[in-house]
Structure formats: C-alpha cells, structure tokens
Amino acid sequence: MAKETKKTRGVYENPEGSGVWWIQFFAQGRRHREKVGRRSAAKDLYHKRKNEVREGVKMPDTMRAARVLRFKELGDDAIKYSEAHKGTSRQDKSYWATMEPIFGHLTLDEMTPATIDDYFISRDDLAPATINRYRSFLSMAFQLAIRNGKAEKNAARLVKLRREDNARIRFLTFEEEAQIRQIILERTPTHEPAFTFAVETGMRMSEQHSMTWDQIDWKRRQVFLDKTKNGSSRVVMLTEKAIAALRAAQARRKELQADPEKTWKPTNQVWLSRYGEPLGSPIAWFKLVMEDAREADMVFEDVTWHVFRHTYISRLIMAGVDLRTAQELAGHKQIAMTVRYAHLAPSHKLGAVELLTAYRRREEALVVQESGEEAMAA
Numbered sequence: 001m002a003k004e005t006k007k008t009r010g011v012y013e014n015p016e017g018s019g020v021w022w023i024q025f026f027a028q029g030r031r032h033r034e035k036v037g038r039r040s041a042a043k044d045l046y047h048k049r050k051n052e053v054r055e056g057v058k059m060p061d062t063m064r065a066a067r068v069l070r071f072k073e074l075g076d077d078a079i080k081y082s083e084a085h086k087g088t089s090r091q092d093k094s095y096w097a098t099m100e101p102i103f104g105h106l107t108l109d110e111m112t113p114a115t116i117d118d119y120f121i122s123r124d125d126l127a128p129a130t131i132n133r134y135r136s137f138l139s140m141a142f143q144l145a146i147r148n149g150k151a152e153k154n155a156a157r158l159v160k161l162r163r164e165d166n167a168r169i170r171f172l173t174f175e176e177e178a179q180i181r182q183i184i185l186e187r188t189p190t191h192e193p194a195f196t197f198a199v200e201t202g203m204r205m206s207e208q209h210s211m212t213w214d215q216i217d218w219k220r221r222q223v224f225l226d227k228t229k230n231g232s233s234r235v236v237m238l239t240e241k242a243i244a245a246l247r248a249a250q251a252r253r254k255e256l257q258a259d260p261e262k263t264w265k266p267t268n269q270v271w272l273s274r275y276g277e278p279l280g281s282p283i284a285w286f287k288l289v290m291e292d293a294r295e296a297d298m299v300f301e302d303v304t305w306h307v308f309r310h311t312y313i314s315r316l317i318m319a320g321v322d323l324r325t326a327q328e329l330a331g332h333k334q335i336a337m338t339v340r341y342a343h344l345a346p347s348h349k350l351g352a353v354e355l356l357t358a359y360r361r362r363e364e365a366l367v368v369q370e371s372g373e374e375a376m377a378a
Helices: 038-056 072-087 089-103 112-121 127-149 174-187 191-203 238-260 281-294 306-319 322-332 335-339 344-376
Strands: 011-013 021-027 028-039 222-225 234-237
Touching: 021 038, 028 038, 072 089, 072 127, 089 112, 089 127, 112 127, 174 191, 174 281, 191 238, 191 281, 191 306, 234 322, 281 306, 306 335, 322 335
Parallel strands: none
Antiparallel strands: 011 021, 021 028, 222 234
C-alpha cells in the first residue's frame, strides 16, 4: 500500500495525481498562486513567500494572482455540502439567506472575527442560541474552504460563543396536549396525526418532515433515520399512538389517491399538506392553531414545534427511564444534552435522599453501639 502523503497547508497538487505541485498564499489582500513542479520545491517556495509577505516584500507583477474570492462562494459551497451530508440543510439555508446580504460581498480578508462579532452584537433581536447556530454555519463554510484550498484560516472559530440559557425546559402537560389536539381537530384535522407523532417520538421537525414510508419498519416498530442533525444515523422506536398516527396518515394517502377530483402526484413522503403535496414544515398550519388558541383565551406560553421534542424526552425521564436509555431514544450525541432533563426524575432525587438517610442510620447505630460498649467496659 502506498504511503499517504502528509498534507502541507498552502501546497497542493493540480491536477491531482499529475505530480505537478502549486502553492497559494495571501499578500496585499489578494490570493496568489504559483506553479512550481516538484513537491519539495513547492514547500520551500511556499515558506519563502510567507516570509516575504511578513517582511512586506512586494510580490512581482508577473506573478499569477488568483481572482478575488468573495465569501458568497464559501457560503454557497457550505449549502451544497449541507444538502448532501446533513439533516439540517433547511436550517442552514435559512441561516445563509439571512447572512448572505451581510457577508456575501466581502473578501476573505474582510471576513475578520471582529467583522463577524460586530454583526452578532448588532442582532440584539436574536437569542444566544440562534447566534451560535449562525456562527456554526460560518465556521463550517470556512472549514470546507480550508479543506478545498480556498482559505487558510477560520475567522468564525475565533468568535466567542454566546452563553445559552438552557435551565428552563418547556414541555407540555397532558392537559395542554389535549387542548392543543382539540384545536387542531377543529381547525385542520388532517394534521392531527403529525402532531401526535411528534409528541410520541420526539423526532426533530426536520427529521419528521423529511421522513419517507420506506424508512418505517412496521414489524419492529421502528423508523430508521440515515441522516440526522448530528450527522449520524439512528433508530426511532414507535409507541402504539405513534403507530396509530402513521396508520391515519397512510389511510389519508389512500383517500387522496382514490379521489378523482384531486390530481395525485406520487410521493414517498409521509406527511402531506391538505392538498396532498409533500409537506416540508408544519410551521404554517401550526401558527394558525396557536392563533386560534389565543382567540379562545387559551395561552400556551412559548409553545413551538420543538416543545414536542422536549415533551417526549421529559416524559421519558419522569416515567423513570434511565438517562443513558433516554439519550439513545432522543438521539442525543452527548449525554450532557440529556442530563438537562435529569431534574424531572422524582425517583432519581428520592433515591439519592434515601441513600443519605440510610447512611445516617448506619452511622448513628455505630455511635450508639460504641457508646454502649464503652459504658459496659467502665
């Protein structure tokens, strides 16, 4: 097996496998490339050019200068990567749509940590968690560019993460769940199975609304997700109510296919709009449900679709499921994410207190015993 060549920043082979090596570096705000030849010569020249840049030596006019690279290209590359490899491409597209007008026209030299942080400071309308998601997208764009030889450093990585307040976890009581379900049945009954499925599985919105029928294993009562938020696959276990919700969605699909007044467009996606088209997000119809709730003086504070995921995980813990199992069922990559729900486990706290009580009794018994033995000896 051939020995893998160790990569050197700023030195690359083009075309790959040709034995022709190039260098690239930045000087006076421009990216420069030079064709060298042998790899060893390319490494030597790269270090020489870097020293010249540090010393302020003007680069020769005859040197080939690369086109000015705008950050828009890096952002667009990141979206392509997200669509191919991540389960959160919808969110990434939303982040980039917001930031492209701000950063898209800037060169990489202009994309400094200060530039990025100044923008985040100006967005006092965004929660710290949202700002951190924006930063994560920018960092991903830079990392891909470094890997592809388009950038040398990751400016977003030097931007300080905002502190997120995850102390309060909003979840539905069973009474709130019943009230919301009733409003859905009155307003848009075709979407009630999607609501029930969300509460019963804790799937992320993007996972649930990209789900297809071939991912369901009816016999094992599982849904296999090959692309999730954290980049790994996982299996979602289905409760009886989750199975019933899928059966209801299946029955509606058959009704749409059989209805001569509707033009059925074949789709393998599970959740459909009221017109029978693939539904990528429940946000629009759920917003109408929440508006109906407010008109009926039913206030559900801070209830978003993601609250249903919190509800599922919270109920696992409150039912006595151990943290490690809850982590697997929730699809958390790190158990620290699941530990946030630990305070909801009454048996967990009670068990700890009972251990303390038992310890006290043992120690007090020993004290009494030792006192009695001393008295007898006297």
